[in-house]
Amino acid sequence: MAKILIVDDEPHIRLLLEQTLEDFEDDGVELIMAENGAEALEIIKAERPNLVFLDVMMPKMNGFDVCKAVKNELAMDDVYIVLLTAKGQESEKHQGLDVGADVYLTKPFNPDEIQAMTSNILGLA
Amino acid sequence: MTMYPADSKILIVDDDAFVREMLSSILEASGYRITTAEDGVDALEKYEADQEIQLIVSDVNMPRMDGIRLIQELKARNLEVPIIMVTSVNSISVAVDALSSGAIDYVLKDEGIQETIEITVKRALEKHQIKQHNKRLVAELAAKTREQENTLSYLNAIIGHIPDGLLVTNERARITLVNPALGGMFRQAAGPVVGRDCRELFADTLGPILDAISPTERTAVTVQVALEGGRIGSAIGTAVYRRVEGEEDEFIGYLIIVRDITHQKEIERMKDDFVSTVSHELRTPLTSVLGFAKLIAKKLDGVIFPLVPRDDPKVERAVRQIGDNVGIIITEGERLTKLINEVLDLSKMEAGKVEWHLAEAEAGELVKRALDATAGLFTEENLTLVEEIDPDLPRLYCDHDRIMQVLINLLSNARKFTDQGQIRVRVGKAEMGGEAAVVFAVSDTGCGIARENLAAVFDKFKQVGDLLTDRPKGTGLGLPICRQIVEYHGGTVEVESELGRGSTFSFVLPAAADRG
Structure with a gap:
């Protein structure tokens, strides 16, 4: 059963992503929430989600560091990571891809795009 | 040197009327103008009253004031006039006295005086004139020197107070001058540096600037350099030329100015x-x-x-x-x-912080891609899109995405302000300062822009839409961004418009230089 981890310190953004993705629960996808980077990393290790929507600017551990830990140190290549940033700097995009993120999206994101991307990655047509 | 005038005026002083008469007639015969006095007191009065007197011929022994006193009195009054002493044959010591007191010469009162007086007067006048001339030269020289010293201390005061660092070298990069501000900016410049090689002494900071300056091209080179105490400086270097009359300017060295831009x-x-x-x-x-x-x-x-x-x-x-x-x-x-x-x-x-991804590009290709990206905008039936792309265009060297951004912006602007008619995209050959270039133009048959608003369309937050309430609002930053992008590429943007008839926005980009 596929798992999606949603990581953001803003509760409204978590809620938005949850509502955007809740239709996938009908397909048996499990949605998991985390409020910061450290918590996210623990969950990733324990649950090994297929897809992670990961905020960049967060307390405790930022998204770049989580991404680096997952992709480099833990070498969990099968965890697909979508970085979501509110900064929108071009240099950050390079940084995001350098730490191994699969996709780098700028907020505000389009829910339709998130849904389409999810179906694609999880192979749910 | 100009000679003294032959009719110089001479004052003859003697208590003996016979001698006065004799000397007067000798010198008058030579063309001099003569005036006479009977003793020192009389001579002093006459000399002070008559500015024309250029020489005094005086007896030594006279009542009231003798010749030696006369010399001293003249000197005491700062009156500079040459005096020839006429002395007796048997009193050479008096002659010596007279000379040491300041007489210019002496003649002996003997039978040869007729010849000697004439030559002595002539010599004395010449000698005096040379003396005066030399004095004038010395005074002029002193004035010139003072003037130069003033200029120099003026310049030194200015250089000493320039808050920016200043360094000058000769044509072989040997340092010839630094100002105190530079000493505060670089550890190496704290001690004496004149004569040192700038490239060597400032190898990590100012040295490389000299290599970047081309003495043939007169352009300044700006480089960011690290200063003492973790501060940041902006150094501008340029070659220095001296103007040489009727010849090509002479390259005499380098000049570097360093400004502390830490705060900035x-x-x-x-x-x-x-x-x-x-x-x-x-x-x-x-x-x-x-x-x-x-x-x-x-x-x-x-x-x-x-x-x-x-x-x-x-x-x-x-x-x-x-x-x-x-x-x-x-x-x-x-x-x-x-x-x-x-x-x-x-x-x-x-802020110059954009990462530009420059590459060769085909102008027509960029336009086709921009038209594809905006195809969705041009589906209205009463709006036709016309393309005019010159098939033989020079290649460009540009940031593809950014130029696309400009084209898409112009196309969507044209659509936004045009309800019906035609939108025409033209790409053609152009020229910029004699070099090959490409012009892109987007014309519409839309509402147009009033003449008084034309100049402001490329300004931030200025929108023609402000005047038209039923138009979709933009951000007011699209065209300023277009201008920044085009100008970064060395190009120019332009707009022509007629209210109610339509507008043409165009930009010109220089063609790629022959990149070998």
Whole structure:
């Protein structure tokens, strides 16, 4: 059963992503929430989600560091990571891809795009 | 040297009328003008009264005031006049006295005086004139030297007080001058540096600037350098030329000016941080607003509205309005997003912080891609899109995405302000300062721009849309960004318009230089 981890310190953004993705629960996808980077990393290790929507600017551990830990140190290549940033700097995009993120999206994101991307990655047509 | 005038006026002083008479007649015969006095007191009075007297011929022994006293009195009064002493044959010691007191010469009162007086007078006048001339030269020289010293100390005071660092070298990069400010900027410049090799002494900082300056091309080179104490400097270097009359200017060395820009950099960094933070703080709530609005629109259309009975006109109207209103929230949210992106973009461009990805490009290809990207805009039936692309265009060297951004901006602007008629895209050959270039022009048959507003269209937050209430609002930053992009590429933007007839926005980009 596929798992999606949603990581953001803003509760409204978590809620938005949850509502955007809740239709996938009908397909048996499990949605998991985390409020910061450290918590996210623990969950990733324990649950090994297929897809992670990961905020960049967060307390405790930022998204770049989580991404680096997952992709480099833990070498969990099968965890697909979508970085979501509110900064929108071009240099950050390079940084995001350098730490191994699969996709780098700028907020505000389009829910339709998130849904389409999810179906694609999880192979749910 | 000009000779003394032959009719110089001579004062003859003697208590003996016979001698006065004799000397007068001798010298008058030679062309001199003569005046006489009977003793020293009389001579002094006459000399002071007559500015024309150029020489005194005086006896030594006279009543009231003798010749030696006369010399001393003249000297005491600062009166500079040559005196020839006439002395007796047997008193050479008096002659010596007279000379040491300041007489210019002496003649012996003997039978040969007729010949000697004439030659002595002539010599004395010449000698005096040479003396005067030398004195004048010395005075002039002193004045010139003083003037130069003044100029020098004036320049030194200026150089010493320039808050920027200054370094000058000769043509072989040997340091010839530094100012005190430079000493505060570089550890190496704290001690004596004149004569040292700038390239060697400042190998990591100012040295490389000299290599970057081309003595044949007179352009300044600007480099950022590290200063003492972790400060940041901006160094501008240039070659120095001396103007040589009738010849080519002579290259005489290098000049570098260093300005401490630490504070400026700090302000720039704070501004960047500010823009980036504001952008972050705006995006986060905007993500919720826009995201939820889109989810609501979807749920309303997909789940709620189909279940709402439309029999009641009030309900029917409410459903329609809710749908419209959510649509407006989404449109406005997207406009706000665009504004944030463009403010960030423009701020980075103005700060020179954009990463440009330059590559060779085909102008026609860029236009085709821009037209593909905007195809959705041109589906109206009463609006035709005309392309005129010259098939034989020089290649460009540019940032593809950024030039596309400009083209898409111009195309969507044209569409935005044109309801019917024609939008024409033309790409052709052009020239910029004698070099090959490509012109891109987007013309529309839209509302046009009033003449008085034309100059402002490329300014930030100026919109023609401001005057037209029924037009979709933009951000007011599209065209300023276009201008920044085009100007970065060394190109120019232009607009022509006629109110009610349409507008043409165009830009010219220089062709790629022959890149070997």
